Amino acid sequence: MLTKLPDLLIEPCVRAALLEDLGRAGDITTDAVIDADTQTRLTLTTREAGAIAGLDFARHAFRLVDPAISFESLRPDGARVQPGEAIAHIAGPARGVLTAERVALNFLGRLSGIATATANIADRISHTRAKITCTRKTTPGLRFAEKYAVRAGGGANHRFGLDDAVLIKDNHIAIAGGVAIAIRRARAQVGHLVKIEVEVDTLRQLEEALLERPDAVLLDNMTPDMLREAVALIDGRAIAEASGRVTADTAPTIAETGVDLISAGWLTHSARVLDIGLDFLSAHEASSKTRLILVNNK
Numbered sequence: 001m002l003t004k005l006p007d008l009l010i011e012p013c014v015r016a017a018l019l020e021d022l023g024r025a026g027d028i029t030t031d032a033v034i035d036a037d038t039q040t041r042l043t044l045t046t047r048e049a050g051a052i053a054g055l056d057f058a059r060h061a062f063r064l065v066d067p068a069i070s071f072e073s074l075r076p077d078g079a080r081v082q083p084g085e086a087i088a089h090i091a092g093p094a095r096g097v098l099t100a101e102r103v104a105l106n107f108l109g110r111l112s113g114i115a116t117a118t119a120n121i122a123d124r125i126s127h128t129r130a131k132i133t134c135t136r137k138t139t140p141g142l143r144f145a146e147k148y149a150v151r152a153g154g155g156a157n158h159r160f161g162l163d164d165a166v167l168i169k170d171n172h173i174a175i176a177g178g179v180a181i182a183i184r185r186a187r188a189q190v191g192h193l194v195k196i197e198v199e200v201d202t203l204r205q206l207e208e209a210l211l212e213r214p215d216a217v218l219l220d221n222m223t224p225d226m227l228r229e230a231v232a233l234i235d236g237r238a239i240a241e242a243s244g245r246v247t248a249d250t251a252p253t254i255a256e257t258g259v260d261l262i263s264a265g266w267l268t269h270s271a272r273v274l275d276i277g278l279d280f281l282s283a284h285e286a287s288s289k290t291r292l293i294l295v296n297n298k
Contacts, residue, residue, distance in 0.1 A: 002078045004056065005148050013145065014060040017103045027099040040094040040280070044108070046081045047275035051119040053077045053152035054111030055088060057145065058104035066096025078152040080119065090278070101278050111149040112274035117267050118153025121251045130255035130262050131156045133241075137265035146268040158263055166190055167218070168198040179205050183212035197241070206230055210237060219259065220244050227257035 044058065052075055059071040069092035075081060090097055121132045133156040138146045147157045159165040166186045168179075176182040179198060186196050197216035200206045203226065209217055210233065219230050221244035234240050241261040242254050254262050 002076075002152055004077070005144070007056070007060070009144055010056055010060050011064070013142070014057055014103065014107065015064055016141075017106070018061060018064055018100070021103055022099070027095070030095050030098045034094050034098065036093075036095060038094040039092065040097055041089065041091040042097060042278050042280050043086045044088040044090065045277050045279050046083055046085045046087060047277055049082050050080070050112055050116035050274040051153045052079050052081055052087055052108075052112050052274075053115035053149040054108040054145070057107035057111065058088065061100040061104035061107065062090055062092075062097065065100040066093050068092045069096050069100070078115070078154075087276070105276060105278060107145070109273040109276050111145060111152070112276060113271045114146055114149035114268055115153035116274050117248075117271040118150050118155040120248050121246075121262075121264070121267075122154035124248060124252050125255035125262070128252075128255035128258075130242075130259050132251065132267070133158050133261050133263045134267050135243075135263055135265040136161070137269040139268070150267060155267070156261070164194075166194060166196040168196070169218075170199055170201065170220075173199075173205075179208045180212050183209065183214055187212075197239075203229055203233065206233055210234065214238055216241055218243060218263075224253050224257050227254065227259060231258040 046052075055073050055075075055077055059073070062069040062071050069090060072089040072091075073087070074089065075085070075087045079087075081087060118132060118134075125132065132154075134147055134150040135158050136143070143160065147160065150157060159167065168182045168186060173179050173182050176185060179200065183196060183198055190196070195215040197218055198209045198214045199218040199220050200209055201220050201222075206217060206219070216239035217230075217234060218241045219227055222230060222242065227242055231240050239261065240259040241263055242257070242259045243263045246254065246262055246264040246266075251262055
């Protein structure tokens with residue numbers, strides 16, 4: 001089950017985005033065009049199929065601009081949606097709704113895009129033991145949000161930062177002088193609760209690494225045949241993670257080699273935004289759409 005992010009984490013992030021958008025004078029367009037006492041009701045609607053993530057970010061955007069705005073979620077984060085589905089109703093002072101619109105949609109579209117890309121791969125490897133996972137290739141300042149979106153899409157999270165696990169990569173190995181010495185130095189330095197993973201490019205490096213008993217091995221840019229050999233060599237002694245050349249099309253073949261994890265940096269740095277719009281609807285139209293969705297989801 002997907003655990004929601006605490007409001008304490010979300011609010012500062014959304015507040016910073018609103019401050020960036022409001023600039024020095026606020027929303028001069030809306031303030032000039034819309035009367036202060038105008039009320040409105042709009043619906044967040046999907047334009048394409050995907051997986052939803054970021055509803056609480058959108059909710060905070062509207063609430064921070066004007067606490068009088070109500071936000072009613074119709075689908076939870078992690079839900080799979082089709083084109084034309086209403087996922088939330090927003091009602092209240094029109095000025096506040098229009099001012100918060102872009103920031104709300106930026107978060108919702110970005111995070112839903114990541115969730116959708118993750119879900120696409122998760123679905124295609126569901127017949128195997130492997131799970132799709134993200135990396136540290138995230139938007140600066142948004143790592144916690146983008147990794148949450150990966151979870152919403154059915155994926156798993158890799159380490160969140162440099163301080164929560166050891167990952168010995170190729171440059172560490174080159175500078176330290178070898179795989180074995182790098183692992184031994186790491187084990188001597190970190191605490192007993194810290195896991196150690198090492199990246200290897202060849203089966204020879206893998207054999208050297210396994211002698212030092214790492215917790216996980218990152219099998220980088222290996223062909224499917226090499227991955228199968230690597231999994232056989234590991235034989236359950238460490239977590240086997242594959243990376244490199246991972247797409248929705250290649251992921252099933254990689255997963256079928258027997259690896260435990262498949263990591264893909266593009267899930268967070270290059271996922272396409274999911275198209276979600278904020279549509280003006282009359283109260284009658286919004287009510288009708290809500291009833292239709294509830295019937296279809298029974």
